[in-house]
Amino acid sequence: MPSAFPLASPRPPAARRRPVAVASVATAALLLAGCTGDPAPTASSAAPTTATTSATPSPSPTPAALTVEGADAALTKAVAAVYEGRTGVEAKASLGTWGKEKVAVVTSGDDVTLAVGPRWKVVGGWWPSLDKGPSLGKGPRFVLVMGSDSRSTNLEGSRADTLQVVGVDGKGGAGVVGIPRDLYVPLSTGGSSKINAAFAYGGGRAQVRTVESLSGLPLEGYVVTGFSGFRKIVDDAGGLPLTIARSFTFLGLLDVKKGRQTADGNTVLAYARERKSLPDGDFGRSRHQQEIILAAAAAAKSQGVGSLARAMTITSRHSETDLGAEEALTFLATFYRVDPRKIGHTVVDGAIGTSADGQSIVKVTSSTRTPFRRLADGRL
Template sequence: MTSQHRPTDPVQQRRRPSGRRPARRTRRSTAARSLCVVAAVGVALAGCSTDAPSPSGSSGSSGSTSDGSAPGSATSTSGVRVTGAPAPLATLVSKVYAGGDLTHTSSPSAAAALKARKSVSGPVTATAKIGSWMGTPVAVVTAGDDVTLAVGPTWKVVGGWWPSLGVTKPSLGGGPRWVLAIGSDARKGQPLERTRADVLQVIGIDGKGGGGVMGMARDLWVPLSTGGKGKINSAMVAGGPKAQVSTVKQVTGLPVKGYVVLGFTGFKKIVDEQGGIPIVIPKTVVASHAKNMVIKAGAQTLSGAQALAYARERKTLPDGDFGRSRHQGEVILAAAVKAKLAGPIAIPAALTSFSKVGKSNLTAEQILTFTAGLHQLSPLKVGRGVAKGAFGWAGKQSIVILGAEARSLFAEFRDGNLS
């Protein structure tokens, strides 16, 4: 495939000649230039709230914790003071800084990263925020530029970064890694995980500060993991989110780790709870499916209803479903940029919010290290694209036929980076 003329919009997908992979060139998206550009699942996945409501109960940042103790301020004999943590978590954080043995209280990758750490000579003041992921307690503890990620209820360190201890690289589960963000088409009374996938976005990180968001046109005609061929978004109807992930994996060749899935109502709720999505809309959109709601061009903060209308509109777009998928990618990038500004301390509250309305097969360790990895991304090293194809017909169905252009995009994303 030969290179195509580069579009005037710098966030449009770049194509590369097959047979070689040229040196990376920065894709300066609208998000990167303005520090504010937009999908549903990405809002919670990125953990972008600076003032989301505190989770309550055993997973909350206030009240009793999962071990029955009240989070407060604890100072160990090593001079490490942790605010907002139950005693067992405070003790664990103290071991991180005092040089204690973490073999049995850390994941293998975190233990390896911390093995050669230096212990601190002076006092350490740390702040913990606690949340919940699908019923499992999660925590982010910050101390200056250091971040410790922990999972309960028997607390263990699963990742983080510790420049004050001489640890040169973050420990975030390695890379590259991919997660499939699914927006369910479920209406009231319908099962969230057994309806069509209205949104299919593959979010990737390369483990080196780069990443990408790749939209899958929902009318792509592909082999389904549940058998036969069909539109790619129909896999979830027959086999649930796991079948949807399997289908995306076999089509793209990317070893997607798992999924997060959210419905329309949950999407709007999370966006509103997170205070909206700051974004720069490149061109005014009239959402025909939402009573002709107008989303004007320019910098603004979208409410949940506005963000949903922007992410779902296709009929009034010149490139239809491809344009809609592009908008969804913009939403996710905007959420990631907002997350970068809020800092990793906002992750627990955001994961708690998602857990109330969404579904996932990712473990607490997987989601915590993945979302923290989004905070390590450089906006100038994150790109996006849409898997497109030619239009065709399967019986009376209008479909999109997978072609060389989409396969080139899949190959480009194999390192977790689309910049």
């Protein structure tokens, strides 16, 4: 799904943002006018006209206070605390939402400050102008990204046909491990079945616990969307730049052309779901899903970290998650410090077999868990 590793209005309209910035500058100017220069002479204190006076140099102008375009007073104060009273700092805030929480990405040159609201709190960022390295949570970190087979906005009782464990090491590295939906494993809800059944029986947390048991990795949480939500995420974001290796017809309904293109929601969903034309079926489909995640990460990075707040708003509107705003904001921001071309990705393997009740399944083998062991440090 789009990152962002990718939306309510992500920023207040321009007509509202401009007065905030103007008011900040005007307030600073008024304060400067009240505290600089010499007091005007009064009748009693004025020097006699016959006195000889010498010119005095004009005082140096006082630097302007920190200003953050698009931010309210509380967010500006939170950002000012990062700069420890420095003046002359000009920044710009991009605002969005994650569930019921507000998020802000504030940029000033190469500096990035991440905050959550409405009582704004700085939760991370990186500040080269202050010689401060990135603060994006303690690595390694892992999140489960899922795509439900639900055709509606109600995901209850559906299965998680897309299962991708996304890891970051906090040092510029990352990795993605895909899990075939037919992998036959013990479920956290009891018994054994195809791994994607855990979501149908117990929701997102049950699926997380099942994947944790298989992988041995501590997952912070999950993000999941259905067919409808996935299409809307892509379309609301303006499409996804994607290279499709071969043409195919999906379910006899949609012709997908090969080549580099800005794919709409229907095309990206078809690419994520197609398996019949692939020589390795579900394994190939999982690789397609990883290509989509990496394409979204590359597109987001090319747009700049200021696009993150909008991307989070779009994703949050059309998905379900148990990640709080701070967790999601700092995790996703990590991908703006990673070269998407260097994100390793793979799909766990297994042996094709049949279950006791006659289902076609993928059996766990001695090498199935190897990719997870490689991802343990947050990168591949």
